[in-house]
Amino acid sequence: MATISDVVKRSGISKATVSRVINNHPHVSKEKREKVLAAMKELSYTPNPTARRMRGQLNTTVGLVVHRVVNPYFSYLMDAIERKAAEHNIRVIFFQSKEDKQKEFEFLDLLKQKQVDGMILTTVANSVEDIRPYLEYGPIVFCNEYLRIDDVPIVRISEEDAAFTGVTHLLEEGYRNIAYCTGGLFADEGKDRDRNTGFRKAMEAKQLSINPEWVFIDQHSIEDGRTVMKKITEMDNKPDAIFTGSDEVAAGMTIAAREYGVKIPEDLAVLGFDDQPLCLLTSPQLSTIHQPIEEMGSLAAELIIKLFKGEKLEQLEYELPIKLVKREST
Amino acid sequence: MATISDVVKRSGISKATVSRVINNHPHVSKEKREKVLAAMKELSYTPNPTARRMRGQLNTTVGLVVHRVVNPYFSYLMDAIERKAAEHNIRVIFFQSKEDKQKEFEFLDLLKQKQVDGMILTTVANSVEDIRPYLEYGPIVFCNEYLRIDDVPIVRISEEDAAFTGVTHLLEEGYRNIAYCTGGLFADEGKDRDRNTGFRKAMEAKQLSINPEWVFIDQHSIEDGRTVMKKITEMDNKPDAIFTGSDEVAAGMTIAAREYGVKIPEDLAVLGFDDQPLCLLTSPQLSTIHQPIEEMGSLAAELIIKLFKGEKLEQLEYELPIKLVKREST
DNA sequence: TTGTATGCGTTATCAT
DNA sequence: ATGATAACGCATACAA
Numbered sequence: 001m002a003t004i005s006d007v008v009k010r011s012g013i014s015k016a017t018v019s020r021v022i023n024n025h026p027h028v029s030k031e032k033r034e035k036v037l038a039a040m041k042e043l044s045y046t047p048n049p050t051a052r053r054m055r056g057q058l059n060t061t062v063g064l065v066v067h068r069v070v071n072p073y074f075s076y077l078m079d080a081i082e083r084k085a086a087e088h089n090i091r092v093i094f095f096q097s098k099e100d101k102q103k104e105f106e107f108l109d110l111l112k113q114k115q116v117d118g119m120i121l122t123t124v125a126n127s128v129e130d131i132r133p134y135l136e137y138g139p140i141v142f143c144n145e146y147l148r149i150d151d152v153p154i155v156r157i158s159e160e161d162a163a164f165t166g167v168t169h170l171l172e173e174g175y176r177n178i179a180y181c182t183g184g185l186f187a188d189e190g191k192d193r194d195r196n197t198g199f200r201k202a203m204e205a206k207q208l209s210i211n212p213e214w215v216f217i218d219q220h221s222i223e224d225g226r227t228v229m230k231k232i233t234e235m236d237n238k239p240d241a242i243f244t245g246s247d248e249v250a251a252g253m254t255i256a257a258r259e260y261g262v263k264i265p266e267d268l269a270v271l272g273f274d275d276q277p278l279c280l281l282t283s284p285q286l287s288t289i290h291q292p293i294e295e296m297g298s299l300a301a302e303l304i305i306k307l308f309k310g311e312k313l314e315q316l317e318y319e320l321p322i323k324l325v326k327r328e329s330t
Numbered sequence: 331m332a333t334i335s336d337v338v339k340r341s342g343i344s345k346a347t348v349s350r351v352i353n354n355h356p357h358v359s360k361e362k363r364e365k366v367l368a369a370m371k372e373l374s375y376t377p378n379p380t381a382r383r384m385r386g387q388l389n390t391t392v393g394l395v396v397h398r399v400v401n402p403y404f405s406y407l408m409d410a411i412e413r414k415a416a417e418h419n420i421r422v423i424f425f426q427s428k429e430d431k432q433k434e435f436e437f438l439d440l441l442k443q444k445q446v447d448g449m450i451l452t453t454v455a456n457s458v459e460d461i462r463p464y465l466e467y468g469p470i471v472f473c474n475e476y477l478r479i480d481d482v483p484i485v486r487i488s489e490e491d492a493a494f495t496g497v498t499h500l501l502e503e504g505y506r507n508i509a510y511c512t513g514g515l516f517a518d519e520g521k522d523r524d525r526n527t528g529f530r531k532a533m534e535a536k537q538l539s540i541n542p543e544w545v546f547i548d549q550h551s552i553e554d555g556r557t558v559m560k561k562i563t564e565m566d567n568k569p570d571a572i573f574t575g576s577d578e579v580a581a582g583m584t585i586a587a588r589e590y591g592v593k594i595p596e597d598l599a600v601l602g603f604d605d606q607p608l609c610l611l612t613s614p615q616l617s618t619i620h621q622p623i624e625e626m627g628s629l630a631a632e633l634i635i636k637l638f639k640g641e642k643l644e645q646l647e648y649e650l651p652i653k654l655v656k657r658e659s660t
Numbered sequence: 661t662t663g664t665a666t667g668c669g670t671t672a673t674c675a676t
Numbered sequence: 677a678t679g680a681t682a683a684c685g686c687a688t689a690c691a692a
Contacts, residue, residue: 001442003685014663019687027661049443050383051685054668061423068409075405079398082426086433091445093391093423096412103416112331113379115421137331222610251611258613280552281581283588283613333669344679349671357677381669384684 002043011039022047053114059308062301063116064094065107067123072276073293077122077143080297088305099125111137118304121145139307143300146194153307155300155318162289162322163198166243166271169287169324171206175241175269178203179214181228182245186215199243214239225252232268233260241269241330247276247288250329254282269330284328292320332373341369352377383444389638392631393446394424395437397453402606403623407452407473410627418635429455441467448634451475469637473630476524483637485630485648492619492652493528496573496601499617499654501536505571505599508533509544511558512575516545529573544569555582562598563590571599571660577606577618580659584612599660614658622650 007018013032020028021036039045052058064081066074082092093116095107104125110116111134118139124131128149134140135152142154170178180199184192203210213235216228225248232238244250250272257264264270264284272279272288279286299318306313337348343362350358351366369375382388394411396404412422423446425437434455440446441464448469454461458479464470465482472484500508510529514522533540543565546558555578562568574580580602587594594600594614602609602618609616629648636643 001444004687005685015686016663016665016688017661020662023687029661032662046439046443048685049445050380051668052687053380054384054670054685055687056668057687069399069405069412070402070409072400072402072405075399075402078424079400079426082399082424086425091423091425091440093421094408094412095416095421096409109376110421113376115379222607255610277552278608278611280585281608281611334671335669345669346671346673346679346681347677350678353671359677362678378669381684382671384668384686385670385672386684387671 001048002045003048004045006043007036007039007045010043011035013039056114059117060089061091061093061116062304063107063110063119064092065097065104065119065121065123066094067099068096069094072278073274073291074122076276076293077297080294081120081143081301084298084301085305090301090305090308097123097125099123101125101130105130108134111140114138117308120300120304122300139304141300141304141307143296151316153303153313153316153318155296155303155320157291157296157322158319159192159194160198160201162273162291163195163243163245164202165198165322165324166273166289167199167202168205169326170241170243170269170271170330171202171208173241173269173330175330176206176208177211177214177239177241178208179216179232179239179242180210180245181216181219181242181249183218183220185217195245211237211239213237214242219244219249220246222248222252222255225249225254226256227252229253229256229260229262233262239268241265241271243271243273245273247272247274247279247286250286250288251278251282254284254286254329258283264329271330275325279325279327282329287327287330288325290323290325292322295320331378332375333378334375336373337366337369337375340373341365343369386444389447390419391421391423391446392634393437393440393449394422395427395434395449395451395453396424397429398426399424402608403604403621404452406606406623407627410624411450411473411631414628414631415635418631420631420635420638427453427455429453431455431460435460438464441470444468447638450630450634452630469634471630471634471637473626481646483633483643483646483648485626485633485650487621487626487652488649489522489524490528490531492603492621493525493573493575494532495528495652495654496603496619497529497532498535499656500571500573500599500601500660501532501538503571503599503660505660506536506538507541507544507569507571508538509546509562509569509572510540510575511546511549511572511579513548513550515547525575541567541569543567544572549574549579550576552578552582552585555579555584556586557582559583559586559590559592563592569598571595571601573601573603575603577602577604577609577616580616580618581608581612584614584616584659588613594659601660605655609655609657612659617657617660618655620653620655622652625650 008015018036021033085092097104120141122143182192250270253270272286275288275290338345348366415422427434450471452473474486512522580600583600602616605618605620
């Protein structure tokens with residue numbers, strides 16, 4: 001690879017001036033500028049990014065933390081982020097934290113070491129207090145997380161609105177005995193607070209009470225969905241609809257339904273969450289809450305790029321709209 | 331961040347010796363070594379990777395080219411690669427080429443610029459001749475590609491064996507009118523040559539001829555699968571089984587089958603390829619060819635890491651075994 | 661407008 | 677065994 005010194009030799013012009021040309025600085029005579037440009041072209045010179053980074057002048061790499069790549073929610077997010085980044089010639093280093101606090105720290109350290117110039121966190125295991133110190137070393141953007149840190153932009157959906165919309169849809173379809181499934185806990189605090197609130201409000205709006213037997217916590221996978229369906233078939237007092245909070249769980253329920261002879265939606269209506277491609281594969285096809293993943297990823301990338309450029313953000317909280325998609329399962 | 335100079339100040343020991351300690355060089359007295367170590371700990375010093383890279387002493391970043399993240403085949407590959415890399419403290423910069431030759435070049439340039447220290451290509455759009463020059467700048471490993479370059483290790487499955495096994499399975503189940511679907515062309519050369527050969531050989535082994543009407547080329551997506559199924563329903567002379575070459579295509583066929591009232595496998599047996607999670611979601615569940623994606627990714631990562639360390643590979647071609655998974659669709 | 665000299669944080673060379 | 681110093685490739689303060 002040709003270096004700046006090679007260009008100096010070739011053009012007979014000083015290093016400083018060559019550097020000025022490279023960085024489009026003013027105060028360079030047209031004549032010299034052209035000579036330099038010519039030499040650069042002849043040598044097919046490209047500035048060495050490592051050297052630039054050493055000088056602290058380079059912002060071209062963003063770190064991306066996801067939970068797991070194979071989770072379609074995250075892979076669609078990664079897709080959108082990478083595409084937007086590539087448009088701007090930004091590279092993406094990705095990392096699967098699997099919610100491991102220690103690993104998350106190790107990856108965040110890349111920010112300290114200037115291996116990456118900013119971070120997009122789509123999942124975060126550590127607490128606000130643990131994350132905050134890293135802000136000193138570079139910008140961070142949250143994407144799809146509940147965490148709030150002043151000064152840290154966050155892109156997400158309104159979980160409360162999503163749950164409210166979903167449950168209200170079930171109620172409008174005439175179901176009254178609504179079961180509820182969550183990936184977290186059915187608590188008033190923490191990550192799932194807002195979604196739980198949406199569920200409560202939708203039920204209250206129809207003066208319906210919540211049956212605690214029909215609340216399932218910590219459900220994520222297709223396998224979990226099968227188990228939930230099994231449990232429901234074993235109940236004396238059965239719900240007639242379920243808000244699953246996850247397409248995977250909902251899909252698992254459709255599989256188990258076939259095995260147990262449960263008819264969806266006649267015996268039990270099932271509502272997914274995310275609008276993943278698998279919604280079209282199950283039988284029946286899943287009604288679900290569509291998340292604007294594409295837009296979320298794209299926006300998160302745009303925000304971090306703006307911060308790279310030193311631009312101020314006019315807004316810190318971006319709440320993107322969800323949409324109910326009715327198919328066959330409700 | 332503390333630098334080596336801070337350690338020098340703190341310990342009162344020269345830069346050279348401090349560096350020796352950092353890099354575990356011999357010829358350092360126990361006494362000084364301990365002093366340095368103490369200073370390092372007190373300052374929570376970490377060597378600056380960028381500076382090390384400048385010196386040309388750092389191998390910690392691998393570039394990973396995939397077609398698209400959202401394709402489960404690739405996301406499972408990425409998962410395996412990232413996990414193995416993380417074990418060894420190697421970072422992964424990923425990039426979606428979408429088979430764009432120009433973009434592929436731009437990403438390969440990271441190798442030239444020493445932004446990455448090696449590359450894993452899981453898809454490659456350019457020709458052997460175009461890729462070869464990059465070898466000068468760092469190691470490359472192919473994973474799942476047909477391309478052959480002497481000196482470039484490749485991890486893959488035997489496409490011929492896979493197709494042969496799949497088609498033979500259909501024949502053994504008693505089907506005789508076998509349709510064939512490929513993501514590429516039905517040509518004697520190029521990427522899909524081996525898979526096509528496997529199909530031919532399996533048919534020849536039973537003295538069966540191939541019906542060109544039943545050969546579908548350039549089929550990839552769920553949508554493609556629907557189209558294929560539609561076409562088959564419109565045929566006078568229908569096949570009784572199909573080797574799809576893709577779980578997505580096979581899944582699309584199950585959806586269309588429901589719409590057209592085609593029974594799988596009674597009217598038409600459908601065999602997928604890859605063994606993606608969606609095989610369990612369709613109705614009926616898909617029989618398929620299981621690809622050892624996990625092992626492929628893991629091995630590819632191991633190979634590049636060995637090359638980083640300057641180790642010699644005892645082998646350049648790694649052909650991993652496939653496996654037939656029989657479910658409900660055949 | 662242009663060029664010289666310096667520093668970014670390392671590691672390696674060469675003395676001592 | 678230890679330390680002073682050069683070098684990696686670049687951008688900039690300062691001088692001219």
